[in-house]
Structures are given as structure tokens and as C-alpha cells.
Amino acid sequence: MNTAFGPLEVPWKDYLPALGNGLLKSVEYAGGGFVGAVMLGMALALLRLSHRRLLRLPAAVYTELFKNIPLLAIIFITYFGLASAGVRLSAFQAGALSLVIFYGAYLSEIFRAALVGVHGGQREASEALGLGTLTTFGSVIFPQALRLALPGTGTMFVDLLKSTSLLVVISAAELMSQAQLIASETFRALEVYIVISVIYFAVCYPLSQVLLFLERRVHAGAPLSLRRHRRLRLARAVLAERAAGTGTPEGRTV
Numbered sequence: 001m002n003t004a005f006g007p008l009e010v011p012w013k014d015y016l017p018a019l020g021n022g023l024l025k026s027v028e029y030a031g032g033g034f035v036g037a038v039m040l041g042m043a044l045a046l047l048r049l050s051h052r053r054l055l056r057l058p059a060a061v062y063t064e065l066f067k068n069i070p071l072l073a074i075i076f077i078t079y080f081g082l083a084s085a086g087v088r089l090s091a092f093q094a095g096a097l098s099l100v101i102f103y104g105a106y107l108s109e110i111f112r113a114a115l116v117g118v119h120g121g122q123r124e125a126s127e128a129l130g131l132g133t134l135t136t137f138g139s140v141i142f143p144q145a146l147r148l149a150l151p152g153t154g155t156m157f158v159d160l161l162k163s164t165s166l167l168v169v170i171s172a173a174e175l176m177s178q179a180q181l182i183a184s185e186t187f188r189a190l191e192v193y194i195v196i197s198v199i200y201f202a203v204c205y206p207l208s209q210v211l212l213f214l215e216r217r218v219h220a221g222a223p224l225s226l227r228r229h230r231r232l233r234l235a236r237a238v239l240a241e242r243a244a245g246t247g248t249p250e251g252r253t254v
Contacts, residue, residue: 022175022177034103044112059108066101080170091170095172110149115145117145158211
């Protein structure tokens with residue numbers, strides 16, 4: 001039933017495809033933005049830990065600059081500002097780039113703190129064993145730093161997913177843009193935005209709980225890669241065989 005102000009109820013069945021496409025688009029923005037932000041954040045973190053001031057200073061300036069500029073302003077600059085300068089980006093390019101620029105600054109701080117948090121004795125022990133710089137970083141420093149950075153990184157990913165809603169200002173066709181279109185067609189803004197909020201919660205809350213579970217598993221000693229998982233399983237199998245061969249539960253002869 002319709003009134004002069006629109007339908008009394010929102011025909012959600014008619015809008016399910018649009019909502020599904022909007023949610024998928026939000027996930028695409030979040031995925032692309034997060035991958036780019038992780039890469040940028042790690043590069044900035046390594047530059048900030050460099051012994052060369054020429055490398056350290058620009059990375060520090062970038063981090064402090066974009067940590068203190070609203071994401072909405074960055075979105076306007078990348079989409080409208082660059083267009084006025086002759087650089088035209090699509091909504092997806094501008095949206096993903098804005099997320100990378102903004103969250104790369106925050107992730108660089110998380111990664112830098114994690115790298116600094118690894119005890120210096122680890123690097124000294126690696127050098128004593130004759131390991132090279134790259135091997136030390138990849139096999140000793142980075143795995144430990146990754147465990148330290150995991151909680152903050154997971155939080156940033158959930159926050160990034162929610163922040164895709166700001167891309168509504170450039171009609172990015174993500175979930176909030178679809179909600180705006182539905183509200184303008186049905187004149188049921190309160191109902192529409194409550195439903196959209198529930199959808200965001202239904203996606204972000206389980207995701208945050210999964211990340212929390214992974215964080216607990218990692219801190220409990222679970223391996224971070226399939227290669228390390230296979231090595232750990234092989235080591236356990238070898239120990240089990242040795243224990244069975246001794247005839248005692250402790251694996252020692254009496």
C-alpha cells in the first residue's frame with residue numbers, strides 16, 4: 001500500500017539483489033584497500049626504522065600527516081580534487097586508494113611498534129649463527145613481529161570495512177550507497193538505515209570474533225604458515241615415534 005509519501009513498508013525482497021551487490025562491493029573495497037594498506041604500512045615501518053635520516057624523515061612526515069587528516073577529506077581529494085587537476089579516477093580506484101592512504105599510516109605505526117617489540121637479542125643471536133640480514137628478518141624477526149601486530153591489524157581491518165560506508169559520498173555503489181538509493185525511493189529512511197546497520201553488525205561482529213580466535217590461537221603457539229604447521233606436525237610425529245620406541249609415556253628409558 002502506498003501513500004503520498006511512499007510505501008508503508010519497504011519491499012525488501014525487491015531490493016535484496018541491490019543489497020547483495022552493495023555488500024559485495026564493500027568487501028571488494030575493504031579487501032583491496034587492506035592489502036594495499038598492509039604493503040604501504042610495512043614499507044613505511046621499515047623506512048621509519050632505517051638508520052638513514054633521509055629515509056626516516058619522509059616516512060615519519062607521511063605517517064603523521066595522514067593520521068591527522070579525516071578519511072572523508074582524503075576521499076574528496078582523490079576523487080574530486082585529482083579530477084580538477086586532470087587526473088580522473090573511477091569510484092573504485094579513488095575509494096580503494098583513499099583507504100590505502102589513510103590506513104597505511106595507521107598500520108605503519110602498528111608494524112613499527114611490533115618490529116621494535118622484538119627483543120634485540122634475537123637479532124644478535126641470528127648474527128652469531130651466521131644468518132644474513134634478509135634471512136634474519138624473514139625467519140626470525142618478522143614471524144615474532146607478526147604475532148605482536150596481529151591484534152591491532154585485525155582491529156584495523158574491521159574498522160576499514162566499516163569505513164567503506166564513507167564512500168557513499170562518491171556514489172561508490174557499496175552498501176551504504178545502496179541504502180541511500182533505497183531510502184530515497186521508499187521515504188523510509190529510519191527503517192532502511194536500521195536494517196543496513198544490522199547488516200554491518202552481522203558482518204563485522206563475526207569477523208572480529210574470528211580474528212580474536214585466530215589471535216588467541218597464535219598467542220597459544222599455533223604456527224602462522226602452512227609450512228611451519230607441517231614442520232611442527234612432523235616434529236610431533238618424530239617425538240611420538242621416539243616415545244613409543246622407549247616403552248615409557250615420558251619417552252625415557254628407566
